[in-house]
Amino acid sequence: MKKYSSILLILIICALNTQNSVAQFRFSNLFGGKDKPRKNRLFEPNSTVSLGVGTSSYYGDISPYNRFLQSTVNGMRWNVNFNFTRQFSPTFALRFGLTYARISGDDNYLEGVKGYEGNFVRNLHFRNDIKELSIVGQYDLVRTSRSYLRRANIIPYIFGGVAVFAHDPMAKPDASLYGNGWVRLQPLNTEGQGLPGYANNPYSLISVSFPLGFGVKYKLNKHWDLGIEMSYRYTLTDYLDDVSGNFADPANLAAQSPLAASMGNRSLEKVAARSGKDRTQGVINYLTARGFYDPTAPYDPFTLTSIPGFSGKDDLRGNPSYNDAYMLTTVKLIYHIPSKIKCPVTR
Template sequence: MKKYASIFITFLICHIIVQDSSAQFKLSNIFGQKDRVRKNRLFEPSSSVSFGVGTSSYYGDLSPYNRFLQSTVNGMRWNLAFNFTRQISPSVGIRVGLTYARISGDDSYMENVKGYEAYFVRNLHFRNDIKQLSVVAQYDLVKTSRSFLRREGIIPYLFGGVAVFAHNPVAKTPIVAGTTSEWVSLQPLHTEGQGLPTYDSSPYSLVSVSFPIGLGVRYKLSRNWDLGFEMSYHYALTDYLDDAGGKYADPADLQSQANGPLSVSMANRSLEQYAANRGIDRRQGVLNYLASIGYPAGFDPIATQSPIIGFVDRTDSRGNPKYNDSYLLTSVKVIYHIPTKIKCPVIR
C-alpha cells in the first residue's frame, strides 16, 4: 500500500510541475518576459469622465508673483472643467480636458500698499476668459489593482502636461459723467503700440500655450462614482493675458495710427479719477503717492490732466517683460467610472 501511495504522490507532483511549466510557456514571449505579460493581464484599463467647478487666480504685471497670497485672493474668479481620463496602468492615466476659466487683475488693489504705490497710479485692470484644451499624464500615488472596481478609498495623484488656449483681454472704458462704462477688447487697440508702423513689436497672439502641473485627490463614493479635488498651476507662453508687458505708446501715434481716442484712453489710465472696474475714487491715493516722491503740495494732475513723470512716453514701463503671465486653477469635481463591460438585457 505504501508503495502505491508513493507512486501516486510522485505522479501528482510531476503533473503539477508539468501544468505549471505549460502555463508559464503560454504566457511567455520570445524575450522570456513571462512575468511582465502575466502582470499586465491582471490589470484592466478603464475610462472615466468628470465635471468640475472651482476658482481661478492670475499672476503677472497686475498681480505680482512676490505677493502670491494677495494676488491669489484679490483677483479670484471661477472656472468650469470637463475631463476624459484613460487609466492605462495601475498608476498612470492619460487625461484630455476642456476648461473655461475667467481671470482678472486690477491695480486699484495696490492703494497704500508699500512698494507698490506706482501700480495704483498706473491704474490698469483687465478681465480675460480662457478657453483651454489640455493633455496631461496623471500619476496615482496609490496603485489600483486589477480594475477600477478594486480602487482604494482615497487616491492622491500628481499630473503635468501641455495645453493650448484662446484668450481675449478686455477692460472697462473710463467712468465719465453722462456715459456708460463698457467692456472693450484691448488687443485691437494697440495699447503699447504693437503692430503700428513706428513700433517694432507685432500684436500679441490671442492663442497661446501653457504648461499645467498640479496635484489632486480622489475619494471613492460608490462603485462607479468618486469625488475629487485638485489644484493646478499653468505657466503661459505669453506676457499679455493682462494686455501689459512693455512700454507706453506715444498718444499721438495711438491717435493717428490706432483706434483714436479709445486707444489713447485705454493705454494710459493714470489720470482717471475713478478706477473703472471697482468704481473707487483714486484722487487722494494718487496725491499721497506724488507727495511722497517730492511733488509740490497742491499739485493735482487729475484735476489739471497734467502728465505724471514715469507714465508719459515710450521710455516709461507699462509692464514688466521679464516674466510671462500664469494662472492657478482649483476644482471640485464629480467623477464617473465608465463600466468596462456592459451587460445586454436577456431577450425572452
C-alpha cells in the same frame, strides 16, 4: 529483447508524468504563493469622465508674483471644466480636458501697499475669459488592483502636461466718456503693437500653457468619485492682462482712436473704472512723496497733462521679463464608465 522493451516503456511513462508535474509547478510555490491563473493578475484599463467647478487666479504684471497669496485672493474668479481620462495601468492615466476660466486683475488692489505705489497710479485692470484644451499625464500615488471596482477609497495623484488656449483681454473704459461696458484691448494696440515705429506685432490670442498640479480622489460608491485638485499653468504669453512692455506715445495712439489713447494710459483717471472708487488721495500721496505735488498749494492732480514716469515711450508699463500664469482649483464629480460585460468562459 522483450524485457528491455518493457523497461524502456516504463521509463517513457515516468518521464511524461515528471514533465507534467514540472509544467504545473510555479516558482512562487517555493514561498507559499498561490497558483493563480495569469489572467487574474492583469490590469483592466478603464475610462472616467468628470465635471468640475472651482476658482481661478492670475499672476502677472497686474497681480505680482512676489505677492502670491494676495494675488491669489484679490482677483479670484471661476472656472468650469470637463475631463475624459483613460487609465492604462494601476498608476498611470492620460487625461484630455476642456476648461473655461475667467481671470482678472486690478492695480487698485495695491492702493497703500508699500513698494507698489506706482502700480496703483498706473490704474490698469482687465478680465480675460480663457478657453483651454489640455492633455496631461496623471500618476496615482496609490495603485489600483486589477479593476477600478477594487480601487482604494482615497487616491492622491500628481499630473503634468501641455494645453492650448484662446484668450481675449478686456477692460472697462472711462465711463464718463465711453459708457460702462467692457471693450477688447488687443485691437487697440495699447503699447503700440503693430503701429509704425514700434517693434512688436499685435500679440496672439492663441497661446500655450503647461499645467502642473496635484489632487485627491475620494470613492463615493462603485462608479462615482469626488475629486479636488489644484493646478498651476505657466504660459508662453505676457499678454493675458494686455500689459508687458513700455507705454506708447499718446499721440500715436490718439491717431488710431481716442479710445486707444484712453486705454493705453489711465494714470490720470480720477475714478477707477472697474470699482468706481475715487483715486484722488492715492495719486496725491504718490506725487507728494516724489516731490511732484505741493500739499500747501493744493490743486486737482488730474488736471496735469501727464504724470512723470507714465507717459513716454521709455517709461515701463509692465515687466517683459516674466510671462503670465494662472492657477485653478477645482472640485469635480468623477464617473467610472462600466467595463463591457464579459461572457463566462465555456469549458
